[in-house]
Every structure is written in structure tokens, then in C-alpha cells.
Amino acid sequence: MRKFLSVLSVLILGAQVAGAPPLAMAASSGMELLQNRCASCHNLTGPAPSTLPVLWARKGPDMFYAGNKYRKDWLVAWLTHPTRIRPAGMFYADHLKPGPERDVVDPSTLAPHMALSPSDARLAAEALMTLRAHDDLIAKENIPPGSISKSMGALVFDKFLGCIACHRVSPDYGGLSGPELYTAGQRLDPRFMASYIRSPQAWDPKIWMPNKHVSDSRIVQLVHYLQALSKGGSHE
Ligand code: HEC
Ligand code: HEC
DSSP, rough: OHHHHHHHHHHHHHHHHHHSHHHHHHHHHHHHHHHTTTTSSSSSSSSOSSSSHHHHHHOOOOOOHHHHHHHHHHHHHHHHSSSOOSSSSGGGGGGGGSSSSSSEGGGGGGGOOOOHHHHHHHHHHHHHTOOOOOHHHHHHHOOOSOOOHHHHHHHHIIIIIIIIGOEEEEEEOOOSSOOOOTTTTHBBBBHHHHHHHHHHHHHOTTTTSSSOOOOHHHHHOOOOOOOOHHTSSSSO
């Protein structure tokens, strides 16, 4: 039976590729998977939301520049074992409730992300990496390798620039209205981080992250800091 099935699948595969190289087939079935199982929540084609109501109603992050944004190995790992990235969901105001001192997340309003099988995760990641609407913005960035102490990085991130108001730098420290950044170094291309910090609105015209006109040298420090955070260790 098994043998019969594998012979059959070879025949079917053979019929499908008919002259096309196997890689092209993987990409197109990955794209089909995205269309069928992801497009209801993720924008695969652009453009980004052009009004606030559209932005606030968004069901998942935009994916039409996924290939400019993510690290592929992270995509495959996360899609098989998703963890929460935005502590209060896509639009934080929909998922907060009053707490004793300040608003807190209401987890009962947040649904876990679907998990994919390892083979679907690979197909999806490969297809996502072909979506590169913002090669232009990435080409402008260059982050030299280097490092910064966590204490100096925290000073820049928390005190000088106030990024901590919206972003968490550990699971229990930082704001709720933006994605957590303690895994950003594993998740994101360093040039994407640099470009997004330089101009969030170049990526997402209506997003509430302010353009703080961060200097080139501070951008490099911030990216090195975010890379240091995802390497673990204590928050000194
Ligand atoms: C029901 C809506 C929904 C569907 C369907 C869905 N997603 Fe998501 N996705 C979300 C939400 C909401 C988030 C944000 C999760 C968070 O921040 O914790 C997300 C986050 C992600 C992320 C992390 C991105 C980031 O920058 O934070 C990836 C990658 C992703 N989804 C891929 C996929 C793929 C691939 C599929 C289809 C196989 C899919 N999603 C199907 C709603 C959805
Ligand atoms: C007022 C809130 C706010 C402030 C202040 C803020 N951000 Fe953001 N940030 C956001 C939001 C919202 C997003 C994108 C949300 C999304 O994709 O769902 C974002 C996205 C990012 C990203 C991309 C993360 C990802 O997973 O897509 C980086 C990197 C980042 N911010 C760094 C910073 C740095 C560095 C500062 C300080 C200079 C800062 N942010 C200040 C709200 C903020």
C-alpha cells in the first residue's frame, strides 16, 4: 500500500512539475498555503493601511515585506511554536482592562496563534521570504558588527529616547502598545530594525510609533542593544 502511494505521489508530482524546476513548485505551493490559511489576517500584497480605522482593525501584522523584515530561521521556528509578540494584541486598546494602578492586559480576549507542522512552516517561511516590497529601504541601511553594554543600551533606550514606554525589553518590563523587543535580535533583520527606528512611517504610514529623529550613531547603538537582549543573560 505504502509503496503504491509513493509511486502514485511520484506520478502526481511528476505531472504537476511538467518541466518546472522543483524549487518553483515549492514556492508556489508555499504561496498557496499563505493565500489559503494566512491571507484572512495578514496583508500579503500591500499597501499598508492608509487610515487609522483600517490600521486599528488590522487582524495581523502586514506580510508584504516579510522578506525584508524577518530572519528565515526564526520564521520556521516561530511558526511551529508561536509565542506572543504583542503583549496586548494587534491593537492594544482592544485588549486592556483597568488594573489597580494602570491598565493591564486582559488575556481572555487574546487568541493563541495557529501552529504549523515543520514542513508547512518551511514552505510558508520560504514563500514569505520572497515578499520584498521594501528592498529600497533596506538598501539604505548598513549596521556594522559591534556591541554595547546592556547598561549603556538601556540608558539610550529607556532614558534618552523613551522607547520603553511602548516596548518590553524583558517579559515583565516595558510598555504594552508595541511588539516585545527581547527576541527582536532573533526575529528581525538588523537593517529592518535600523530602518524602522529611522522612520516607522516609511514602513507603515499610520503607525503610532513616533519618528524620534534618532541619529545614525544612536541607531547603531539601539540595534546592537536589541541584538544583545536576545542573546539572554541578565538585564544589567
Ligand atoms: C486569525 C488571524 C490570523 C491567521 C489566520 C494567521 N495569523 Fe499570523 N498573526 C496573527 C496575529 C494577531 C499576529 C500577532 C501575534 C503577536 O503579536 O503575538 C500574528 C503574527 C504572525 C507572525 C509574527 C509576525 C510579527 O511581526 O510579529 C508571523 C510570521 C505570522 N503571523 C505568520 C502567519 C502565517 C504564515 C499564517 C498562515 C499559515 C498566519 N500567520 C495566520 C493573526 C493571524
Ligand atoms: C508610542 C509607542 C512607541 C514608542 C515610543 C516606540 N515604539 Fe517602536 N513600535 C511601536 C509600534 C506600535 C510598532 C509596530 C507595531 C506592529 O508591527 O504591530 C513598533 C515597532 C518597532 C520595531 C519593529 C519591531 C517589530 O517586531 O516589527 C522596532 C525595532 C522598534 N519599534 C524600536 C523602537 C525604538 C528603538 C524606539 C525608541 C527610539 C521605539 N521603538 C519607540 C510603538 C512604539
